[in-house]
Amino acid sequence: MKYKYIDMPKTMKGTFGEGLYGFSWKEFVMTVPSPMFLVTTYKSNGQPNACMQSWATFTSADHGKGFYAILASVNKNGHLYKSLNEKTEAVINFFSAEYHSACMATIQHNQFDADEITESGLSVENAAWVDAPMVKECFMNLECKYVWEKEIVPGDDHVMICLEIVGVHIDEDHLADKTGDNGIMYNIHYPLDPENIGKTAHDYAGVLQKKIDVGEY
């Protein structure tokens, strides 16, 4: 049996689903996990900025000549948006579960004057090909250049940003095995069951598990 929803279920009244924090109720009912990572840039004062992001995807384009990150929802009022517009370069850092809490701490250390990476207990390294900091403890760092931005709906306070991935640093263990316990973490954002709303909802962070060997090319 499938439930059908086109309007917000009445049971969700008073929850995040009512548009609180800018999230649609559909996000919590449909729950599509997306990869989590830290985007690092230099702020205009030279201090490293770190911003947790997860509404994002990755794709090749231009007939296979380039590989791109689409950050689907960057807050225009944050340091990431400002520093990306100023510097046009950034690093996307993927972390394992071990560093999840340190990466989350960057949200508390969000002051303009702060080195958000060091203050969160992580280590700054300079990127090799772009003018941006990267996080040493992260198992994969993608060095990126800004390409374009677009509002999903005109006038929105969040914007979709396309970054071209120019180069990568990958830990040898991750190179050998890209999923499992130490693989890329996914944001499982506040899954709600409108038919059983009494249960407390939580955010979760998960990893991928291989299920089917689809064969060779």
Ligand SMILES: Cc1cc2nc3c(=O)[nH]c(=O)nc-3n(C[C@H](O)[C@H](O)[C@H](O)COP(=O)(O)O)c2cc1C
């Ligand atoms: C799991 C997780 C995912 C997030 N994803 C995004 C995102 O995709 N876009 C966004 O604008 N903020 C996102 N945030 C919120 C920002 O990380 C947070 O507001 C941050 O402090 C903003 O940093 P900034 O001022 O450097 O831009 C996320 C937060 C968490 C905990």
